[in-house]
Amino acid sequence: MPERMLKFLDHEQEMPVLRPVGERLGDFDEIYRRWAGDKAAAQAARCSQCGIPFCQIHCPLQNNIPDWLKLAAEERLEEAYDLASTTNTFPEICGRICPQDRLCEGNCVIEKDFGAVTIGAVERHITELAFERPQSIAIVGAGPGGLAAADLLRRLGYQIHIYDRYDRVGGLLVSGIPNFKLEKEIVARREQLLRQAGVHFHLEFEVGRDCSLADLRAGHAAVLIATGVYRGRDIALPGAGLGGIRMAMDYLVAANRVGFAETVAEFDSGELDARDKHVVVVGGGDTAMDCVRTAVRQGARSVSCLYRRDRDNMPGSFREVAHGEAEGVAFVWLSAPEAFLGEARVAQVRARKMRLGMPDQSGRQSPEPIEDAAFTLPCDLAVKALGFDPEDVPALFAAPELAVTRWGTIRIDYDSKMTNLPGVFAAGDIVRGASLVVWAIRDGLDAARQMHAYVQGGTASEDMPLAEAS
Ligand code: FAD
Ligand code: SF4
Numbered sequence: 001m002p003e004r005m006l007k008f009l010d011h012e013q014e015m016p017v018l019r020p021v022g023e024r025l026g027d028f029d030e031i032y033r034r035w036a037g038d039k040a041a042a043q044a045a046r047c048s049q050c051g052i053p054f055c056q057i058h059c060p061l062q063n064n065i066p067d068w069l070k071l072a073a074e075e076r077l078e079e080a081y082d083l084a085s086t087t088n089t090f091p092e093i094c095g096r097i098c099p100q101d102r103l104c105e106g107n108c109v110i111e112k113d114f115g116a117v118t119i120g121a122v123e124r125h126i127t128e129l130a131f132e133r134p135q136s137i138a139i140v141g142a143g144p145g146g147l148a149a150a151d152l153l154r155r156l157g158y159q160i161h162i163y164d165r166y167d168r169v170g171g172l173l174v175s176g177i178p179n180f181k182l183e184k185e186i187v188a189r190r191e192q193l194l195r196q197a198g199v200h201f202h203l204e205f206e207v208g209r210d211c212s213l214a215d216l217r218a219g220h221a222a223v224l225i226a227t228g229v230y231r232g233r234d235i236a237l238p239g240a241g242l243g244g245i246r247m248a249m250d251y252l253v254a255a256n257r258v259g260f261a262e263t264v265a266e267f268d269s270g271e272l273d274a275r276d277k278h279v280v281v282v283g284g285g286d287t288a289m290d291c292v293r294t295a296v297r298q299g300a301r302s303v304s305c306l307y308r309r310d311r312d313n314m315p316g317s318f319r320e321v322a323h324g325e326a327e328g329v330a331f332v333w334l335s336a337p338e339a340f341l342g343e344a345r346v347a348q349v350r351a352r353k354m355r356l357g358m359p360d361q362s363g364r365q366s367p368e369p370i371e372d373a374a375f376t377l378p379c380d381l382a383v384k385a386l387g388f389d390p391e392d393v394p395a396l397f398a399a400p401e402l403a404v405t406r407w408g409t410i411r412i413d414y415d416s417k418m419t420n421l422p423g424v425f426a427a428g429d430i431v432r433g434a435s436l437v438v439w440a441i442r443d444g445l446d447a448a449r450q451m452h453a454y455v456q457g458g459t460a461s462e463d464m465p466l467a468e469a470s
């Protein structure tokens with residue numbers, strides 16, 4: 001880049017235009033107009049980038065004046081503002097009412113022969129522009145991944161807009177995970193802090209229905225997709241079409257809504273209420289654990305958990321199993337459902353005992369059915385908790401060009417956390433597949449750092465701590 005600085009011979013000192021005396025005496029408005037066009041850049045370029053900057057020494061805040069003047073001269077105004085605001089909380093105020101002729105400008109080395117660099121006016125200008133063009137970030141998904149990213153990005157000064165199709169903030173923390181593991185107030189307290197910090201939530205706003213990904217990209221400096229995975233895996237068994245066989249999320253969402261004192265028709269009708277029912281939950285992960293423990297609390301007659309591997313090989317937490325056992329859940333290990341039996345509604349589940357055979361490609365022992373080992377369990381409500389797959393996000397978002405993996409999770413670059421679409425990032429379950437809250441938080445923070453680097457046109461710092469960003 002050609003040398004932009006030291007232009008004090010080319011450009012005379014110029015302040016923003018003063019309103020005529022007659023005009024300004026008629027009101028109390030500020031007497032300077034705004035700089036138009038690239039005036040600020042030209043004025044900033046007059047700085048001679050002194051090795052010992054007397055302007056900085058004489059600024060009570062020791063503002064890094066030469067550096068932000070250089071950035072302003074290069075028209076990197078957002079970076080100039082970032083730098084100016086690291087030492088000055090209110091640069092737009094100081095830029096207006098500091099006695100610059102006694103402080104920074106009065107000590108500018110070119111003051112005597114050429115007239116000082118108009119430091120205060122540049123400081124005011126870059127800050128006003130920053131206020132006019134606050135960079136906004138769109139986050140799709142108010143789960144832990146999206147919220148973690150929002151928290152870091154808002155500390156870095158971005159305006160955050162979170163879009164979520166659900167009517168509450170928290171993602172699975174509120175829609176899936178029951179109160180007995182995490183009370184809703186704990187999540188609501190975090191939501192409140194984020195709202196107070198200026199994060200904008202757009203709830204019941206579904207990307208794909210209410211706007212496209214392209215709309216979000218056009219309206220924001222960067223976009224984060226943190227939509228989680230919600231397509232419940234199914235099992236094609238005889239009798240699968242009978243009444244009373246439901247997906248885990250239907251069951252848990254209804255229970256959580258009832259916990260919020262909402263009216264849920266399918267709960268009131270008994271369809272999604274386990275009271276007085278024999279409940280069979282199929283699966284061995286966290287979701288299955290939450291279903292069985294919800295059912296015992298709803299007053300089920302019996303609650304069984306069918307899992308095709310043994311206790312040591314189940315994906316859910318052992319602690320949850322122990323809690324479930326203590327609460328009255330019957331864990332039926334090494335058992336897989338074979339058919340749902342009944343007339344119009346399910347009345348029994350026929351299951352088969354399994355044994356663990358040879359390890360598969362993943363190293364886990366594969367369950368194999370044992371002949372002549374079928375048994376039945378009474379069942380008025382069967383809940384399928386077999387894991388989750390991603391929805392078809394490119395189709396949903398009207399963005400067929402968005403790259404996904406063969407599992408349908410969003411493909412991101414490992415280092416930049418960016419998808420194949422510039423400025424579009426992704427984090428959480430929609431990248432990893434169904435995982436843990438703590439991983440969603442980690443992904444959200446990593447993505448936020450990379451989004452900041454992207455928006456600023458630089459590179460992210462691995463060790464940008466939360467505290468430094470506040
Ligand atoms: P989510 O929490 O799923 O949030 C995604 C958000 O995106 C949702 O609010 C959704 O409404 C929104 N969304 C989706 N599509 C759109 C769209 N098109 N437009 C707008 N918004 C959209 N993990 C643990 O660590 N410990 C546990 O005990 C635990 N228990 C669990 C129990 C259950 C029942 C389940 C299902 C999961 C559990 N997990 C647990 C896993 C954990 O909840 C997830 O890994 C975590 O919530 C993922 O966070 P996320 O931000 O990626 O997605
Ligand atoms: Fe420092 Fe005030 Fe000059 Fe700004 S205007 S550089 S705050 S002395």
Ligand code: SF4
Nearest residue numbers: 047048050055108109
């Ligand atoms: Fe630039 Fe003047 Fe500061 Fe020197 S003293 S660095 S010329 S503003």
